[in-house]
Amino acid sequence: MIKVLDISLYDAGLHSAVQEVIGQCEATMPKESKCVSATGAHGLVTAFKEPEFKSVLNSFHWNLPDGMPGVWVGRLKGAKQMDRCYGPDFFKLVFQHSANTSIKHFLCGGKEGVADELKTAVGRKFSNVNVVGTFCPPFREMSDDEFKTLAETINRSGANIVWIGLSTPKQERFARRLAQFTNVNFIVTVGAAFDFHTDRVAQAPSWMQNMSLEWLFRLAAEPKRLYKRYLEIVPLFIILNLKEVFSPVKQSTQV
Numbered sequence: 001m002i003k004v005l006d007i008s009l010y011d012a013g014l015h016s017a018v019q020e021v022i023g024q025c026e027a028t029m030p031k032e033s034k035c036v037s038a039t040g041a042h043g044l045v046t047a048f049k050e051p052e053f054k055s056v057l058n059s060f061h062w063n064l065p066d067g068m069p070g071v072w073v074g075r076l077k078g079a080k081q082m083d084r085c086y087g088p089d090f091f092k093l094v095f096q097h098s099a100n101t102s103i104k105h106f107l108c109g110g111k112e113g114v115a116d117e118l119k120t121a122v123g124r125k126f127s128n129v130n131v132v133g134t135f136c137p138p139f140r141e142m143s144d145d146e147f148k149t150l151a152e153t154i155n156r157s158g159a160n161i162v163w164i165g166l167s168t169p170k171q172e173r174f175a176r177r178l179a180q181f182t183n184v185n186f187i188v189t190v191g192a193a194f195d196f197h198t199d200r201v202a203q204a205p206s207w208m209q210n211m212s213l214e215w216l217f218r219l220a221a222e223p224k225r226l227y228k229r230y231l232e233i234v235p236l237f238i239i240l241n242l243k244e245v246f247s248p249v250k251q252s253t254q255v
Contacts, residue, residue, distance in 0.1 A: 002079040004070050005044045005240055007054065010062045011079035014086070017064060018093045025103045025160040025185045033179040035060040035172075036188045038087030040067030041237040042229060043168045048240060053169045056176050064090060066191070068210070073241050086209070087190035088197065091163065092126060099128040106154050106184075108135045109165030110194040117198040118165075125197065132157040137166065137174065144177075151181030162187045165194030 001008040010017060021036075023029075037043065037060050047054040057063055064085035065071050074082040095105070105128070107115040115134035123129045135150060142150075154162060162184055164171045171189040179187050195201040203209075204217035219226050 002074045002077055002082065004065075004073045004077075005048050005237075005244070007039065007044055007047055007057050007063055009039070009065045009070055009074055009082075010085060011065075011074055011082040013081055013083045014064075014090060014093070017062070017085055017090065018097060021094055021161070021186060021188075022098055022101070022103065025098070025101075027102070029185065031160075031183050031185050033182045033184050034062075034186050035175045035179050036062045036064065036186055037168075037172050037175070038066040038085060038090060038188075038190050038193075039063040039070070039168070040065075041069045042233050043172070044070060045233050045236050045240070046169050050169070053172070056169070056172050059176060060172070061186075067214070069237055069241075084209075088193040088203065090188075091190045091193040091197065094161070095122050095126040095128045098130070099126060102130075103160045104130050104132045104158050106133045106135075106157055106159035106162045107131060107165070107194070108137065108150075108162055108178075109171070110136060110198075112136050114165070114194050114198060114200070117200075118194050121198050132159055142174075142177075147177050148181050151178060151183075154178075155183045160185045163193075164189045165191065167191065 002011045037057060039057060043057065047057050065074060065082065066085065066087050068084055071082050071084050107118050109115060110118070113136070115136055119131040119134055122131060133153060135153070162178070162182065164175050164187060166174060168191060171191065175187045175189050192201060196203050202221065204214040208214055208217050
């Protein structure tokens with residue numbers, strides 16, 4: 001792991017993460033409801049500003065580097081093998097590589113009907129028919145009793161991996177609360193993956209993703225919803241990391 005803005009990020013690469021998750025879902029492995037996030041600049045800056053959310057991320061089993069800015073900072077700090085673990089790509093690869101296994105998936109997130117659409121989409125796109133349940137969370141905050149009821153449904157389904165497709169920081173807080181009551185191997189937050197893989201929202205071209213310009217593509221597609229976020233997040237992420245790098249008091253970045 002490598003720390004970026006005091007959040008530990010997974011540094012072994014996308015394919016290693018996929019293989020580790022699949023390996024830890026074998027029948028002989030204990031079900032510990034390990035939380036995994038795909039965390040980009042938005043999540044890292046939010047954690048810097050909100051100590052409570054920082055504690056949420058640092059309680060997770062892994063925080064995958066969802067964006068290239070986090071990867072670049074990690075590499076500068078010595079994690080040379082680090083690469084981007086983009087949430088939608090992680091989702092796709094886990095579904096593809098687990099298609100012919102006994103690993104079961106539960107989809108939780110999106111607007112009404114999105115999770116059901118995604119269940120159909122992963123069967124068509126990734127030849128994976130092992131989705132054993134779906135749930136669309138309400139826009140309001142759920143009570144503990146509602147989380148317990150949802151967890152009971154998930155546990156009865158035999159799911160190994162619960163995928164959460166909400167927005168940051170809502171999805172990470174949701175995952176941690178749900179983990180108190182579930183008996184699964186992993187709970188993974190993947191942001192916009194639900195909308196991308198159901199083709200509700202277009203993804204940025206790969207060259208824009210590789211140049212860390214996906215934010216610009218998404219801003220152009222949804223300016224009213226995203227302009228405030230990106231006007232603050234992008235420059236603040238750069239400033240905070242520069243301050244950390246050039247600070248006279250250097251903290252250890254490896255864990």
